[in-house]
Amino acid sequence: MKPSFVKNIFLRLLIFFIFLFLLRFAYIISFNRDFCNHSSSSNFCFFSKTSSSSLQRQSSQITFLPNFRGSTEYDFYSKIFQDFIFHGFLSPNSSSFSLSSSHVIALKDLGINQSFSLSSGIISASNLPFSDQFFDFMFFHKFDLPSSIPVLGFVGEIGRTLKPSGVLVIHIETKDFYAFRSVLKLFDFCNFVEARDIPGPSPSIPSIRQIILKKSRNSMNKIHREDNECSVSGYKIQLIKNLEPLIEKEPLKPWSTLKRNLKNVKYLSSMVDISFKPRYAYIDVGARSYGSSIGSWFNERYPKQNKTFEVFAIEADKSFHRELQAKKGVKLLPYAAWVRNETLFFEINREPTKTIEVNKRNRGNRGMGRIQPVQSSINFEGNVDKIRGFDFAEWLKGEFEERDFVVVKMDVEGTEFQLIPRLIETGAICLIDEMFLECHYNRWQKCCPGIRSPKYDKTYDQCLNLLSSLRKRGLLVHQWW
Structure with a gap:
């Protein structure tokens, strides 16, 4: 049998089966x-x-x-x-x-x-x-x-x-x-x-x-808040009851207390399902370096339920800007969180009780920064920079909605006593799902037993009252140090 004849029969059979397949299709x-x-x-x-x-x-x-x-x-x-x-x-x-x-x-x-x-x-x-x-x-x-x-x-x-x-x-x-x-x-x-x-x-x-x-037959069915009070429903009260208790007595060693207390923290995202949120954000107010809390704590420990969080770093100290700008996924706001938009003075305070000579020797250990509406303050020895302050509450209201999932860590060297009332006054506090707040008070000084630091004029009881009042308002807030 000729090869051409076999090839011809094979091609005809192939065409026939293709035709049957197309007919069935x-x-x-x-x-x-x-x-x-x-x-x-x-x-x-x-x-x-x-x-x-x-x-x-x-x-x-x-x-x-x-x-x-x-x-x-x-x-x-x-x-x-x-x-x-x-x-x-x-x-x-x-x-x-x-x-x-x-x-x-x-x-x-x-x-x-x-x-x-x-x-x-x-x-x-x-x-x-x-x-x-x-x-x-x-x-x-x-x-x-x-x-x-x-x-x-x-x-x-x-x-x-x-x-x-x-x-x-x-x-x-x-x-x-x-x-x-x-x-x-x-x-x-x-x-x-x-x-x-x-x-x-x-x-x-x-x-x-x-x-x-x-x-709704009315396409514009969104509920607009008439007042600045957050709703505190039964489920939110129960969530707050499930949080770790606030530390009633002033700790003698705050950093050691924080290390122990971190093991007891009941994160909101470990108690509830956050799947139905269109947006997830972590806002580090007073971020300092990337490793201060973003890299060492939030990225490592916070339970995210496999969600991708936007990270906002609010930091006024220019010495940390380059590092934060270089980090992928971090949006730097190089300003000071404040109660309005205005120019402020940013102080780098290095232990007011130490001499300038000691501070010069320890220049590598940069002190904590504070913002001041005026250029000078009593008991201050350090550097002063002009910076831009922005209305943190209004920024929150313009950037997020109540249906978003927003986590805030706030470490603002005493300015929390101005920022928190502003958040409550504007209703922006209702946009925050969970807050980690470091409240600054006149702690005992390590160098001088029996003497409290003059850096802050608030007491531990005032900090405790601030945290308690936030929980009563329905905010899941944790102590931070």
């Missing part, structure tokens, strides 16, 4: 179009992008689902959707959406034919390829988005595509009220309908908190 597409095929023998599901006017087959992607109908998950979500139908949140006329393509099968089996999902390839950006006010019902059994997708952008797309009075359902595995409140703030274009705990789909997830929201 065209048959499936014609019956399934953009939706899942629900014949009992098929597990094929096809999805495509949609235009702003109607669903069209663009950049289509094929996804093969496992045998979903026979699974425990199918039974679980079928009952969930049946319950929504019974309570009027869902109907056969509803246009519904779920991130999971398997849930679309359960929805369509219940007669919700206008049910849509997106493949993982299409949800690679925050834009949802659907027209405005397209859906009556949107369901999210979890809200884990790729890190490349901005949370607020995706939330905005949910608000855009959900109809007024449309229903939004969120499932979260945690039960803490902090996460619940975070959900309400994140979806602030919706009104709260109900929240309840339901049995989970498997022993590994024994319980789920189901939150039902309804989109």
Whole structure:
């Protein structure tokens, strides 16, 4: 047999099989179009992008689902959707959406034919390829988005595509009220309908908190604070009760006390779920060097729940600016945190009881800096620089929202007694989720037993009262040294 003849037969067979494959493919597409095929023998599901006017087959992607109908998950979500139908949140006329393509099968089996999902390839950006006010019902059994997708952008797309009075359902595995409140703030274009705990789909997830929201007919549904008082709800009071107790008696060795107390600190992010926050920030007020707290404490010890935090270093001392500017991921604000925008005088104080000669020998050990509204002060020997002070409270209000997760460490050499009242007065204190505050008082001097430092005029009791009052206001504040 000639080689050319064999080759010819092989090519004809290849063309025949390709033709059969294309014929079968065209048959499936014609019956399934953009939706899942629900014949009992098929597990094929096809999805495509949609235009702003109607669903069209663009950049289509094929996804093969496992045998979903026979699974425990199918039974679980079928009952969930049946319950929504019974309570009027869902109907056969509803246009519904779920991130999971398997849930679309359960929805369509219940007669919700206008049910849509997106493949993982299409949800690679925050834009949802659907027209405005397209859906009556949107369901999210979890809200884990790729890190490349901005949370607020995706939330905005949910608000855009959900109809007024449309229903939004969120499932979260945690039960803490902090996460619940975070959900309400994140979806602030919706009104709260109900929240309840339901049995989970498997022993590994024994319980789920189901939150039902309804989109407000008024698109501008954001709640604007009328006063500067933070709400202190029951869950926040309980969180504060769970914090490590404040040290009632003045410690003789503050640094040793801090080292011991750090082991007892109950971090907020170790007690609650912070997943539903669109933004995470650590603000180091009085940062000094990178290793003072950013590198040695926050990056190493603070429980971040795998979230990426923006780091802001507020430091007026110019000697630390170059180092902070060189650190990747650190945003330097080279100013002094103050109660208004104005020029200040920055003092580098090196132990007022020591001689200038001793200070010259120890020039490498740079003292702690203080800001002063006036150029000179009593009992001061050191360097003075003109610096720019900025209204820290107003900056906070312009940079963050209550739905963000904001952690503040404040070490401002006594200025906390001006900054804290300003934060309370403006309501900016409500933007802070957790604070680590070093309160400065007239400590006992190491050099001179029985003599207190004249550097600060506040007492330990005044510091204790400041910390206690902040906790009563609902702020999770920790002692820092």
